[in-house]
Amino acid sequence: MWQASWRAFLIDCQLLSRIFELGAYRDINFASSVEAVCQRWYQFADSSPSIWANIVLNTQWTHGLQSFHRKMSQCLARSGAAPLLVDFDLCGIDAVADASALLAAMTPHVSRCYSLAISVPQPEWIGLIGQHFGGALAARMESIALSFKPMSPWTEAYVQSTILQGSMPLLHALALEGLPLTIVNASLPGLRVLKYKQFEETYSYPQNAAAVTPMGDLWHLLRQAPNIEELRVEHSSFSIPEEDIIGSVETKVALNRLKSLTIGHVDAGFAHLLMDAMEAPSLDKLVIRWDPRHCQNTWWIPDHRVTCLSTLVLDGIRILDGSPMVSLTQLLNKAKVLKSLSIKTPATIPTHRRPPPQLFAALSKPSLSGGWLCPELTEFTISQCNSVTGNELLRLVRARERSRDVPGIQFLGIKECAAFDMSTMGELKRRVPSVVYISPPSPLAIAPSPIQGNQ
Numbered sequence: 141m142w143q144a145s146w147r148a149f150l151i152d153c154q155l156l157s158r159i160f161e162l163g164a165y166r167d168i169n170f171a172s173s174v175e176a177v178c179q180r181w182y183q184f185a186d187s188s189p190s191i192w193a194n195i196v197l198n199t200q201w202t203h204g205l206q207s208f209h210r211k212m213s214q215c216l217a218r219s220g221a222a223p224l225l226v227d228f229d230l231c232g233i234d235a236v237a238d239a240s241a242l243l244a245a246m247t248p249h250v251s252r253c254y255s256l257a258i259s260v261p262q263p264e265w266i267g268l269i270g271q272h273f274g275g276a277l278a279a280r281m282e283s284i285a286l287s288f289k290p291m292s293p294w295t296e297a298y299v300q301s302t303i304l305q306g307s308m309p310l311l312h313a314l315a316l317e318g319l320p321l322t323i324v325n326a327s328l329p330g331l332r333v334l335k336y337k338q339f340e341e342t343y344s345y346p347q348n349a350a351a352v353t354p355m356g357d358l359w360h361l362l363r364q365a366p367n368i369e370e371l372r373v374e375h376s377s378f379s380i381p382e383e384d385i386i387g388s389v390e391t392k393v394a395l396n397r398l399k400s401l402t403i404g405h406v407d408a409g410f411a412h413l414l415m416d417a418m419e420a421p422s423l424d425k426l427v428i429r430w431d432p433r434h435c436q437n438t439w440w441i442p443d444h445r446v447t448c449l450s451t452l453v454l455d456g457i458r459i460l461d462g463s464p465m466v467s468l469t470q471l472l473n474k475a476k477v478l479k480s481l482s483i484k485t486p487a488t489i490p491t492h493r494r495p496p497p498q499l500f501a502a503l504s505k506p507s508l509s510g511g512w513l514c515p516e517l518t519e520f521t522i523s524q525c526n527s528v529t530g531n532e533l534l535r536l537v538r539a540r541e542r543s544r545d546v547p548g549i550q551f552l553g554i555k556e557c558a559a560f561d562m563s564t565m566g567e568l569k570r571r572v573p574s575v576v577y578i579s580p581p582s583p584l585a586i587a588p589s590p591i592q593g594n595q
Contacts, residue, residue: 189218189219189220189221189222190219190222192214192215192218192219192222193215193219193222193223193224193225194215194224194225194227195212195215195216195224195225195226195227195228195246196225196226196227196228197212197227197228197229197230197232197242198227198229199229199232205233205238205242208242209241209242209245212245212246213245216249221252222252223252223253223254223280224249224250224252224253224254224255225253225254225255226246226250226253226255226256226257226258227255227256227257227258228242228243228246228257228258228259229259230242230258230259230260230261230265231259231260231261231289233261236262236264236265236268239260239265239268240268240271240272243268243269243271243272243273244272246272246273247272247273250272250273250277251280252280253277253280253281254280254281254282254283254310255281255282255283255284256277256281256283256284256285257283257284257285257286258285258286258287259287259288259289260287260288260289261288261289261290262288262290263288263290263318265288266286266288266301266303266319266323267301269286269303270301270302270303270323271301273303277303277304277308280310281308281310281311282310282311282312282313283311283312283313283314284304284311284313284314284315285313285314285315285316285317286303286315286316286317286319286323287315287316287317287318287319288317288318288319289317289318290318290339301323302322302323302324302325303323303324304323304324304325304326305324305325305326306326306327307326307327307329308326308327308328308330309327309329309330310330311326311328311330311331312330312331312332312333313331313332313333314328314331314333314334314335314365315333315334315335315336316335316336316337317335317336317337317338317339318337318338318339318351320353320357321336321353321357321358321360321361322357324361324364325364326364327364328364328365329365329366329367330367331365331367331368332367332368332369332370333368333369333370334361334362334365334368334370334371334372335372335374336358336372336373336374336376337372337373337374337375337376338351338353338375338376338377339351339375340375340405351377352377352378352379353376353377353378353379354378354379354380355378355379355380355410355413355414356380358373358378358414359393359417362393362395362418363393366394366395366396366397367397368395368397368398369397369398369399369400370398370399370400370401370402371395371398371400371401371402372401372402372404373402373403373404373406373414374402374403374404374405374406374429375404375405375406376405376406377406377407377410378406378407378410378414380410380413392417392418392419393417393418393419394419395418395419395420396419396420396421396422397422398418398420398422398423399422399423399424399425400423400424400425400426400427401415401418401420401423401425401426401427402426402427402428402429403415403427403428403429404427404428404429404430404455405429405430405431408440409440411428411440412440412441412442415441415442415445416442421448423445423448423449424448424449424450424451425449425450425451425452425453426441426445426446426449426451426452426453427453427455428441428453428454428455428457429455429456430454430455430456430457430486431456441471443471443474446471446472446474446475446478447474447475447476447477448477449475449477449478450477450478450479450480450516451478451479451480452475452478452480452481452482453482453484454468454481454482454483454484455482455484456484456485456486457483457484457485457486458485458486465498465499468499469498469499469502469513472513472514473511473513475514476515476516477516478514478516478517479516479517479518479519480517480518480519480520480521480551481514481517481519481520481521482520482521482522482523482553483499483521483522483523483525484522484523484524484555485523485524485525485526486524500528500532500533500535500536503517503520503536503540504535504536504539504540505539506543506545512543512545512546515545515546516546516547517540517546517547517549518547518548518549518550518551519549519550519551519552519553520536520549520551520552520553521551521552521553521554521555521576522553522554522555522557523553523555523556523557524555524556524557525557526557526558526559527559528557528559528560529559529560529561529564530560530561530562530563530564530565530568531561531564533552533554533560533564533568534564534567534568534571536549537549537552537568537571537572538571541571548571548572549571549572550572550573550574551572551573551574551575551576552568552572552574552575552576553575553576554575554576554577554578555576555577555578556578556579556580556581557580558580560577565577
């Protein structure tokens with residue numbers, strides 16, 4: 141009997157420990173709050189180093205920098221030898237000396253850090269990371285996120301320091317934002333996820349040439365990480381040497397394990413070059429996000445990239461316009477094994493008072509040659525398409541349900557489509573196993589002026 145009770149006690153302790161670990165994630169006040177609950181929880185927290193191992197400075201901390209130093213010292217001492225998660229948002233710090241002092245206090249402990257995230261408000265501050273941490277980052281590091289988030293337009297050049305170097309076999313996730321890729325010169329055999337972006341408001345900072353990334357730097361980084369499974373390149377501008385402008389890419393980057401590729405708000409020419417420079421035989425998911433102000437067509441997606449895709453997400457394509465419609469249907473005609481298609485039209489397009497776009501008709505019937513568009517399609521999501529109606533989608537669902545040549549739609553997503561007729565929802569749900577509907581946001585109510593009220 142006592143053995144069963146002891147096992148139950150151990151299981152309860154393990155569950156409580158896990159709950160505490162999850163609660164302490166990115167909440168530096170959690171451990172102290174737990175201690176105040178009761179004596180038992182105080183003792184449990186005191187003997188659980190892992191709940192003290194999250195060192196986080198963000199906007200939630202409102203007690204000043206000196207108080208955070210004391211809190212950090214307490215957490216570092218009570219965490220023992222537990223692996224550390226460090227997340228510093230330095231954008232709330234005004235003086236570079238204060239930022240340097242904070243990093244210096246963490247320096248003796250960075251060798252046991254497994255997750256590191258640092259945001260800086262000035263480009264030259266990124267050099268502080270290399271100055272204080274140096275090669276100690278390579279020991280246990282599994283995840284790194286470094287970002288420069290300008291608080292105002294800036295003119296200073298980057299500090300060209302290499303922060304990540306040598307070999308980092310355990311690093312599986314790397315995110316860089318607003319920084320030159322030259323800060324990485326390391327062998328990354330274990331890297332699985334790479335995310336790179338410059339500035340979401342790229343057009344607010346056109347005066348700084350440092351905001352343009354040489355395409356060769358990206359290719360160099362990809363060659364250091366041949367086992368990447370997910371790659372995201374967004375809100376970026378690239379440059380390319382003049383001698384490489386003419387002609388095709390001769391030396392391609394082999395990414396044999398790449399399964400998911402996201403390209404968003406990148407110039408069409410560079411996006412095409414980037415995709416064409418990859419050898420990615422396992423690519424299964426492609427996400428494209430356009431800036432509707434600068435790129436409206438799909439012509440730059442290489443044909444060989446869609447032939448093996450099972451998931452395609454198109455965000456910002458003007459499917460109601462003639463030229464993009466032709467380009468899109470030609471692209472989808474090559475997607476013979478595509479199972480999931482998601483289309484989001486630009487939110488800037490006003491409601492079109494005309495018949496629904498031809499895309500839905502093309503998906504609803506075979507061509508003159510007898511072939512279907514996307515013959516393996518089972519999941520379809522349409523977002524912010526103001527002209528699509530419930531009857532149009534219902535015809536698509538019925539046509540694929542009745543045909544023996546294509547499978548029926550198993551998932552249908554309808555998100556913020558202003559003209560969608562809710563009267564068709566009942567039959568859609570009867571014919572489609574899973575339907576997700578999100579209504580358009582309600583327009584802001586404007587109170588009448590006193591003059592209008594009197595009238």
